[in-house]
Amino acid sequence: MDSILQYQDFRRFLQDFYDWKKRTSAFSWRIYSKMGGFTSPVFMKQVxxxxxxxxxKAAIKVADAFGFVGGERDYFFNMVQYAQAKTDEKKHFAYVEMQSILRANKVHHIGAETFRYYDSWIHPVVRELAPSMPGAMPKEIAKKCIHDVSATQVKESIDFQVNAGILQKTGDATYKQTDKLLAGDTQAISLAVRSMNKQMADFAVDAIDRFSADERFISGITMGVSNDAYGKIVEVLRKCREQVQDIILNDSKTEQxxxxxLQLFPLTQKIEGNENEK
Structure with a gap:
């Protein structure tokens, strides 16, 4: 049975423990629930x-039953919080705490780099700037960013991306992008991407006043649509994104x-009875 630190899903850990005990003894859900101090014989099964x-209180009972102490105990509590939190902020805090405990215990999870990359706007910007400014020091790269970032943060981002294989060092302060695909736990990546989208949405609001109209393109349509039209619009936006990616791939240099x-979101609740009308 693997250590709790090898898991990111507390339910999977509890299920694997049950399966392991079941293979090696006359273990049952009743015994499992009693082990955790619960009166319901199927409580652990339901969890x-x-x-x-x-x-x-229930999480403390389970942690006590498993004898978790120190980092393992903290990791378990944060893993429960990560799975059950109702807001992105609480989930984000719990996941960051989990990663901190893993680093302290020298445990590495595949996908941790992905979460870190997508969790901050700094990393994708540095990924684009560093290869385009050969020989530049972190302080010079930081000065090119519109939004506040320190030379230390830039250096940390470069070091992280080189270690993760996202950037490759080719010379003294010279880098190139790799084709490495970032992958990992779907829920964690989704959480980090939502965090970045919020940061970028704030930057978009700031850009309205910060830049003149010929330096930015911000436009929108307020519309009433059917479910069928919504699907078609999403497909158009998806194709637009792909076309922009093709233009970027065929561009030979980076100047900025x-x-x-691409933002499409509801402004009202669904209107009942209008599914087939326009």
Missing amino acids: CEGKANLGK VLRLN
Whole structure:
């Protein structure tokens, strides 16, 4: 049975423990629930299946039953919080704490680099700037950024991306992008991407006043649509994004780093009874 630190899903850990004990003894859900101090004989089964959550007191009971102490205990509590939190902020905090505990215990999870990359706007901007400014020091790269970033943050981003294989060092302060694909836990990546999208949305608001009309393109349409039209619009936007990517791939140099946000979101609730009318 692997250590708790090898898991990111507490329900999967609890299920794997049950399966392991079942293979080696006359273990049952009743015994499992009793082990955790719960009166319901199926409580642990419901938790593993996602039909019940672990409240604070219940999480402490389970941690005690497994004898978790120190980093493992903190990791378990944060893993429960990450899975059950209702807001992105709480999920984000718990996941960051989990990664901190893993680093302290020299445990590496595939996908941790992906979360870190997408969690901050700094990394994708530095990924574009560093190869385009051969020989430039972090302070020079930082000065090119519109939004505040320190030379230390730039250096940390470069070091992180080189270690993760996102950037490759080719000479003294000279880098090139690699074709490495970032992958990992889907929920964690989605959480980090949402965090970045929020940062970039704030930058888009700032750009309205910061830049003149010939330096930015911001436009929008407020529209009433059917479900069918919505699907068609999303497909058009998806193709537009792909076309922009093709233009970038065929561009030979970088003179500036830009951000393109494609935003389509509801302004009202669904209107009942209008599914087939326009």
